[in-house]
Amino acid sequence: MEKSYISKRLASFGYAFNGIAAFLRSEPHARIHAVATVVVIAAGCWYRIATPEWLWIILAVALVWITEMLNTVIEKTMDHLSPQLHPKVKFIKDVAAGAVLIAAIAAIIIGAVIFIPYIF
Numbered sequence: 001m002e003k004s005y006i007s008k009r010l011a012s013f014g015y016a017f018n019g020i021a022a023f024l025r026s027e028p029h030a031r032i033h034a035v036a037t038v039v040v041i042a043a044g045c046w047y048r049i050a051t052p053e054w055l056w057i058i059l060a061v062a063l064v065w066i067t068e069m070l071n072t073v074i075e076k077t078m079d080h081l082s083p084q085l086h087p088k089v090k091f092i093k094d095v096a097a098g099a100v101l102i103a104a105i106a107a108i109i110i111g112a113v114i115f116i117p118y119i120f
């Protein structure tokens with residue numbers, strides 16, 4: 001009983017990692033985020049940013065990945081359920097894209113506030 005619970009949880013982790021891998025394989029945006037994430041982590045190491053600054057960077061990076069992944073899920077769901085043009089689909093997709101834009105703007109501001117003092 002206990003073992004089967006643990007193996008089910010491990011399988012769920014596997015599905016989640018599969019989801020991240022599928023997202024990276026299928027979405028060009030995901031690869032851009034991956035490169036940006038590596039660059040930000042490299043810059044953080046290079047400038048030896050402080051622990052609270054790392055926490056803000058982790059939050060900003062996670063926010064962008066999460067919103068982009070949920071936006072992709074919403075886009076794919078709508079394309080599957082309603083492939084034809086519909087004003088409600090446009091509303092749903094545009095609101096989801098707006099969420100990504102808000103996350104990206106917040107991440108840029110956080111990155112600028114942290115790195116500009118180190119750079120200059």
Ligand SMILES: Nc1ncnc2c1ncn2[C@@H]1O[C@H](COP(=O)(O)OP(=O)(O)OP(=O)(O)O)[C@@H](O)[C@H]1O
Pocket residue numbers: 082083084085086087089090091093094097
């Ligand atoms: N089925 C649909 N019905 C109505 N409007 C749609 C539909 N599919 C997409 N649109 C709208 O058309 C515009 C472009 O959609 P598209 O999916 O190409 O956006 P995109 O963000 O450029 O896509 P991607 O993330 O794949 O690059 C958006 O305003 C979107 O809301």
